[in-house]
Amino acid sequence: DLPLYRQDCDPEEEDKMHFIYPSARSNIYLPQNGLGEIEPAIFAVAHREQDAKVYWHLDDSFLGTTEGEHTMPIITDQGEHQLVLVDEQGNRIGKSFTVL
Numbered sequence: 001d002l003p004l005y006r007q008d009c010d011p012e013e014e015d016k017m018h019f020i021y022p023s024a025r026s027n028i029y030l031p032q033n034g035l036g037e038i039e040p041a042i043f044a045v046a047h048r049e050q051d052a053k054v055y056w057h058l059d060d061s062f063l064g065t066t067e068g069e070h071t072m073p074i075i076t077d078q079g080e081h082q083l084v085l086v087d088e089q090g091n092r093i094g095k096s097f098t099v100l
Helices: none
Strands: 017-021 026-028 041-047 053-058 061-067 071-074 079-087 092-099
Touching: 017 092, 041 053, 041 079, 061 071
Parallel strands: 026 092
Antiparallel strands: 017 041, 041 071, 053 061, 053 079, 079 092
16 A cells, blocks of 8 residues: 655645556566466556556556556566556556566
8 A cells, every 4th residue: 555645745746556566667577487388477556545446558458457456467578568557537657668
């Protein structure tokens, strides 16, 4: 969970969501299991409102919705990608990452 606001902060100016993983401008390696099959990277975000719905989009394609715990397993091709998350109130955040 995100921490509570300080008394002197305006909650309207704060972000409602924050990426836990990936961090800023990340290079990501997708793991392989014991059979050599590619496994997903687990992406995570914290939302200030615990019961909020978050809609996940990768390169303009809808991946799914999370509620409560906001984690999403993602497998994608090598190269640069853009992940965009939008909550049910229209707040959005984005993150660029590269799969190596």
